[in-house]
Amino acid sequence: MATHSVQQRDVEYLQHGDLRLAARLYQPEGPGPFPAVVEVHGGAWTSGDRYSNVAIDAALCAAGVVVLALEFRMPPDGVYPAPVADVNYAIRWLKAHASEFHSRADLVGGIATSSGAQTLLLDVLRPDDRRYAAIPLAESPATDARISFVALGWPIADPLARYRMAKAKGNERLVASHEQYWRDEDAMAEGSPQLVLERGEAAKDLPPLLILQGTNDDNVTPEMADNFAAAYGDAGGSVELHKFAGQPHSFIKEPVGTAGLEALGFMTRFVLKQASRIGV
Numbered sequence: 001m002a003t004h005s006v007q008q009r010d011v012e013y014l015q016h017g018d019l020r021l022a023a024r025l026y027q028p029e030g031p032g033p034f035p036a037v038v039e040v041h042g043g044a045w046t047s048g049d050r051y052s053n054v055a056i057d058a059a060l061c062a063a064g065v066v067v068l069a070l071e072f073r074m075p076p077d078g079v080y081p082a083p084v085a086d087v088n089y090a091i092r093w094l095k096a097h098a099s100e101f102h103s104r105a106d107l108v109g110g111i112a113t114s115s116g117a118q119t120l121l122l123d124v125l126r127p128d129d130r131r132y133a134a135i136p137l138a139e140s141p142a143t144d145a146r147i148s149f150v151a152l153g154w155p156i157a158d159p160l161a162r163y164r165m166a167k168a169k170g171n172e173r174l175v176a177s178h179e180q181y182w183r184d185e186d187a188m189a190e191g192s193p194q195l196v197l198e199r200g201e202a203a204k205d206l207p208p209l210l211i212l213q214g215t216n217d218d219n220v221t222p223e224m225a226d227n228f229a230a231a232y233g234d235a236g237g238s239v240e241l242h243k244f245a246g247q248p249h250s251f252i253k254e255p256v257g258t259a260g261l262e263a264l265g266f267m268t269r270f271v272l273k274q275a276s277r278i279g280v
Helices: 054-062 082-096 115-125 159-169 172-181 185-190 193-198 224-234 258-278
Strands: 006-016 019-028 036-040 066-070 108-113 150-153 209-214 239-244
Touching: 006 054, 006 066, 006 082, 019 054, 036 054, 036 082, 036 115, 054 066, 054 108, 054 258, 066 082, 082 108, 082 115, 108 115, 108 258, 115 150, 115 193, 150 258, 159 172, 159 185, 193 224, 209 224, 209 258, 224 239, 239 258
Parallel strands: 036 066, 036 108, 108 150, 150 209, 209 239
Antiparallel strands: 006 019, 019 066
């Protein structure tokens, strides 16, 4: 579905003291208006960078989507909810600057994978939470963090359930990552998108959602994607869930295999469909 030449450059979107947060901007050539997305990488909240999802970002951009692949605070610089605040700010920043990238604020959505999906989902479900929206955007203080659509790969939609699963399996790496990022199980429950929905805390008018999930993913509980899709639908959101037989966690990666290409097709068509629905 490559229809556009791609330009890439790094931009600094936020600074915390001496810590400068960069993003990789993928810009399709042409006048637009293009849909635009913030992209939030995974890495069990403790690793990864703006290059983690190059396969996804480059493919979307070649199809005519502006992509802002974020870096954000991670332990020890940032534990929950600090990274959620960085992503909230990045959404507002992209909306405020959308015209510079041949897009519009109403065409801004989000894509995310794994733990990054949990981070992005909190801004989708609770965009006005004072902790998440705590960083002021001086050039556009009235801009909020609501987005028009969201596409997720293998989301950690319930960090508490995943933590307990990792402990039961003796997965010390995942347990350690949880404990670096979260204070305790109470924080995991408070910051669980699944439980936010079940507690009735989500904002109204949820954006359309796409979930891509492998059936051989041992980094999530077997029912996590199903449970979240059901809860999102029950809360009034439109949701598509596509499963990929035999695929593990993070299966869209270089080199992209057959299932990864199929999943990229779903994601690309979803984003372009949402842009068409909004009007481009």
